[in-house]
Structure formats: C-alpha cells, structure tokens
Amino acid sequence: TQLLEQSPQFLSIQEGENLTVYCNSSSVFSSLQWYRQEPGEGPVLLVTVVTGGEVKKLKRLTFQFGDARKDSSLHITAAQPGDTGLYLCAFPNSNSGYALNFGKGTSLLVTP
Amino acid sequence: GAGVSQSPRYKVAKRGQDVALRCDPISGHVSLFWYQQALGQGPEFLTYFQNEAQLDKSGLPSDRFFAERPEGSVSTLKIQRTQQEDSAVYLCASSPRQGRATHEQYFGPGTRLTVT
Structure with a gap:
C-alpha cells in the first residue's frame, strides 16, 4: 500500500517568513499533486509534478519533485496571511489510476 | 465560470x-x-x-452508502441509517477527463455531515 507522510502536521508562522513543507513516501509515483484547502472549502489544485527533479514555481510557491519520484517539497517565500490553509499532497492510486490518495496535510497558519 | 456545487453545505442528522x-x-x-x-x-x-x-465503489465504507448519477450529470450520495462515525465532510470532484487520465480534479466545497 502506498502511503504519503506529510510534515510538519501543523505550522504557525508570522507574515514574511519562509517555510518548507514535505511529502514523503517509500513508493515511486508516476505523478504527484499539491492542493490547498481553505476552511469550509474543497481542495484547489496548485500544481502537478511528473518528472523526477522537476521544479515548478507559482508566484511565491516553489514545488520540487524528488529525483527518485518518492518525495516532494513545497517552499513558500515571504508567507502572507492569504497562504493560510491545509496543504495536501496526493498521488493517483496505482490500482485505479484515477482515484487520488491524499496525505493528511500540513495545516499552515500565517499571522500578520 | 461555475464550479462544482454541493448541497446542503451543512447537515445535522440524528443517528439512524x-x-x-x-x-x-x-x-x-x-x-x-x-x-x-x-x-x-x-x-x-x-x-x-x-x-x-459507477466504475468503482471500492471506497464506500459499508452497504449503508449508496451513490448514483442516473443521467451522467448530477450525483447523489445517500447514507442510510447514519452512524456517528459517518460524521465528516463529503467532497465531490469532477474532471473533464476519463479513465486513467483523470488526475486533475475540481472539488466542490463539501457537505459537512454531523450525526448526533
């Protein structure tokens, strides 16, 4: 069974700080996605990474897929209160290929 | 454009x-x-x-859970004889792609079910 471990589970920082959250597994993934979920809302896709070593940037967010495609990181530069939310990583289920398996997420709070 | 919508947003049900x-x-x-x-x-x-x-229902936790999409658009998830462990947010997602390519999914806001 493929499992995703996300760390840290909770993170509380002040506006302007930098942070990195991690998504790790012992399995190799064909692709991996990062979502952000705000309270009372559904997850919103931020990025999909496919190639080992791939780096994608989305404004102040930088996503990296590990060379072996077993792990990924999300780095946020100069965090803002609007970045507050639950950051989830997910991968396509290896059996079905369409269902997504999610980690438990990192809950980020950015205070002014 | 219009996204995925779900209703109700909140539901409180008594056990059973x-x-x-x-x-x-x-x-x-x-x-x-x-x-x-x-x-x-x-x-x-x-x-x-x-x-x-319905191509896959392997994740339904028990036979009390039933889902349908009779005309290929709107879907209903039905839970019979609700139990406290059914309390959760139920999220719906859709994708324009099918089969093994459905990796980018668009989520609705969810329905928060509380069973008392």
Missing part, C-alpha cells in the same frame, strides 16, 4: 436517519468522484463515475 447529499459537477465533465474527509485527515476516495456508470 437517512441523508442524501447532492453534487452538481462542472457542466460537461465526464468523471465524478466522491471523497470523505474526516476531521484532521486528508480526503479518502469513496466512489467514481464515468458518465452514468
């Missing part, structure tokens, strides 16, 4: 009651998914529809 949760996917989206998100957890897959066909 039946509930029905509705999902309106993005127009034209072939694939529709239901996920269950317990407090402090990530979403967990329940079931998958491709048009009106």
Whole structure:
C-alpha cells in the first residue's frame, strides 16, 4: 500500500517568513499533486509534478519533485496571511489510476 | 465560470436517519468522484463515475452508502441509517477527463455531515 507522510502536521508562522513543507513516501509515483484547502472549502489544485527533479514555481510557491519520484517539497517565500490553509499532497492510486490518495496535510497558519 | 456545487453545505442528522447529499459537477465533465474527509485527515476516495456508470465503489465504507448519477450529470450520495462515525465532510470532484487520465480534479466545497 502506498502511503504519503506529510510534515510538519501543523505550522504557525508570522507574515514574511519562509517555510518548507514535505511529502514523503517509500513508493515511486508516476505523478504527484499539491492542493490547498481553505476552511469550509474543497481542495484547489496548485500544481502537478511528473518528472523526477522537476521544479515548478507559482508566484511565491516553489514545488520540487524528488529525483527518485518518492518525495516532494513545497517552499513558500515571504508567507502572507492569504497562504493560510491545509496543504495536501496526493498521488493517483496505482490500482485505479484515477482515484487520488491524499496525505493528511500540513495545516499552515500565517499571522500578520 | 461555475464550479462544482454541493448541497446542503451543512447537515445535522440524528443517528439512524437517512441523508442524501447532492453534487452538481462542472457542466460537461465526464468523471465524478466522491471523497470523505474526516476531521484532521486528508480526503479518502469513496466512489467514481464515468458518465452514468459507477466504475468503482471500492471506497464506500459499508452497504449503508449508496451513490448514483442516473443521467451522467448530477450525483447523489445517500447514507442510510447514519452512524456517528459517518460524521465528516463529503467532497465531490469532477474532471473533464476519463479513465486513467483523470488526475486533475475540481472539488466542490463539501457537505459537512454531523450525526448526533
């Protein structure tokens, strides 16, 4: 069974700080996605990474897929209160290929 | 444009009651998914529809859970004889792609079910 471990589970920082959250597994993934979920809302896709070593940037967010495609990181530069939310990583289920398996997420709070 | 909508947004049910949760996917989206998100957890897959066909229901926790999408658009998730462990947020997602390519899913806001 493929499992995703996300760390840290909770993170509380002040506006302007930098942070990195991690998504790790012992399995190799064909692709991996990062979502952000705000309270009372559904997850919103931020990025999909496919190639080992791939780096994608989305404004102040930088996503990296590990060379072996077993792990990924999300780095946020100069965090803002609007970045507050639950950051989830997910991968396509290896059996079905369409269902997504999610980690438990990192809950980020950015205070002014 | 219009996204995925779900109703009701909040539902309180007494243990033993039946509930029905509705999902309106993005127009034209072939694939529709239901996920269950317990407090402090990530979403967990329940079931998958491709048009009106329910191709995978392996994630449904018990035979009290039933989902349908009769005309290939709106879907309903029904839970019979609700139990306290059914309390969770139920998320619906849709995708314009089908089969093994349905990796980018658009989620609705969810229905928060509380069973008392």
